[in-house]
Amino acid sequence: MAYIELKGLKKRFGDKEVIRGLDLEIEKGEFVSLLGPSGCGKTTILRMVAGFVDPTEGEITIEGRTVYSSDKNIYVKTGKRNLGMVFQSYAVWPHMNVFDNVAYPLKIQKLPKEERRRRTMDILKQVGLEDREKDFPWMLSGGQQQRVALARGLVMEPSVLLLDEPLSNLDVQLRQKMKEEIMDIQKRTGVTVLYVTHDQGEALQMSSRIVVLSEGNVEQIGTPGEIYHHPKTRFTADFVGKMNFLSGDGRTVGVRPEYISPGTEKTGAYGISGVLVRSLFEGSRNSYVFSTEAGEITAESPFALPLTIGEQSWLSWDRQVEF
Ligand SMILES: Nc1ncnc2c1ncn2[C@@H]1O[C@H](COP(=O)(O)OP(=O)(O)OP(=O)(O)O)[C@@H](O)[C@H]1O
Ligand SMILES: [Mg+2]
Numbered sequence: 187m188a189y190i191e192l193k194g195l196k197k198r199f200g201d202k203e204v205i206r207g208l209d210l211e212i213e214k215g216e217f218v219s220l221l222g223p224s225g226c227g228k229t230t231i232l233r234m235v236a237g238f239v240d241p242t243e244g245e246i247t248i249e250g251r252t253v254y255s256s257d258k259n260i261y262v263k264t265g266k267r268n269l270g271m272v273f274q275s276y277a278v279w280p281h282m283n284v285f286d287n288v289a290y291p292l293k294i295q296k297l298p299k300e301e302r303r304r305r306t307m308d309i310l311k312q313v314g315l316e317d318r319e320k321d322f323p324w325m326l327s328g329g330q331q332q333r334v335a336l337a338r339g340l341v342m343e344p345s346v347l348l349l350d351e352p353l354s355n356l357d358v359q360l361r362q363k364m365k366e367e368i369m370d371i372q373k374r375t376g377v378t379v380l381y382v383t384h385d386q387g388e389a390l391q392m393s394s395r396i397v398v399l400s401e402g403n404v405e406q407i408g409t410p411g412e413i414y415h416h417p418k419t420r421f422t423a424d425f426v427g428k429m430n431f432l433s434g435d436g437r438t439v440g441v442r443p444e445y446i447s448p449g450t451e452k453t454g455a456y457g458i459s460g461v462l463v464r465s466l467f468e469g470s471r472n473s474y475v476f477s478t479e480a481g482e483i484t485a486e487s488p489f490a491l492p493l494t495i496g497e498q499s500w501l502s503w504d505r506q507v508e509f
Contacts, residue, residue: 192211237253269344280323284310285319347372398422440507446483
């Protein structure tokens with residue numbers, strides 16, 4: 187039996203069905219991301235797992251214990267699900283210092299003072315804030331506050347950690363650093379993570395598996411490599427990474443920009459002729475936009491190519507996805 191099981195999960199708000207039947211099995215120690223655009227139902231799923239929102243239908247099992255079942259009329263309260271949580275806005279309490287913020291869940295559980303101290307200092311060390319225990323949140327940077335929220339989510343040594351866009355308020359550099367920190371903490375503690383994000387890069391980098399969602403439906407579940415290289419639907423192909431769509435003969439094919447090599451002759455299994463209309467320097471790579479009979483096609487290369495605007499090229503590729 188999987189560590190976490192969601193079976194036939196549905197949620198209606200009024201007459202609007204926002205989750206339309208979700209089946210998902212998560213193994214112990216996995217890092218699973220729920221990925222999709224704003225409003226697709228990611229937070230609603232997390233809140234159902236947490237026990238803040240009751241599903242309209244379905245069953246939720248955590249560590250072999252059913253915590254919610256519409257059929258069997260089972261409902262286990264949030265506090266009894268052994269979960270750690272970090273929510274969309276990283277609410278740390280402004281009137282409490284770092285130590286008290288992090289120790290709060292242990293206090294609620296009425297753990298003895300000595301143990302509270304030991305566990306709180308332990309987790310503060312893990313997130314690199316052991317020397318800031320007496321500071322108040324306003325004395326910390328955004329990233330440090332984020333780490334306080336993370337420490338508070340982990341302090342109960344939960345078997346499952348639910349994270350809802352925990353990096354959304356950070357700048358690019360800090361976000362990358364926090365991504366790596368979250369991954370390190372997860373490896374060290376072995377906690378099973380269910381992670382919500384609308385950022386495909388974040389999902390690709392961090393996850394063992396990704397659940398791609400669109401309007402309450404599962405589009406695809408797979409490893410980052412499967413999702414990126416073998417998207418099953420046009421939605422997934424479009425939402426994750428960049429994709430050129432070419433249609434003809436009543437079907438559509440998708441080609442990733444980095445699969446395409448421009449040159450003077452056709453060198454791959456597939457090809458099309460195009461005229462270069464734009465050349466974009468993007469630091470670690472160069473993008474070339476061609477006008478072709480199938481519309482605009484973008485090719486990407488880690489190197490600068492000897493191409494001139496207005497010049498005709500052959501675009502060749504060996505790999506494509508069909509829809
Ligand atoms: N309590 C509620 N009552 C009515 N509708 C709700 C409620 N909570 C969420 N919804 C609706 O359910 C849908 C999914 O919302 P949800 O918050 O799960 O989206 P999300 O994927 O987390 O989006 P975002 O990326 O913007 O956070 C939205 O259309 C939202 O308006
Ligand atoms: Mg949300």
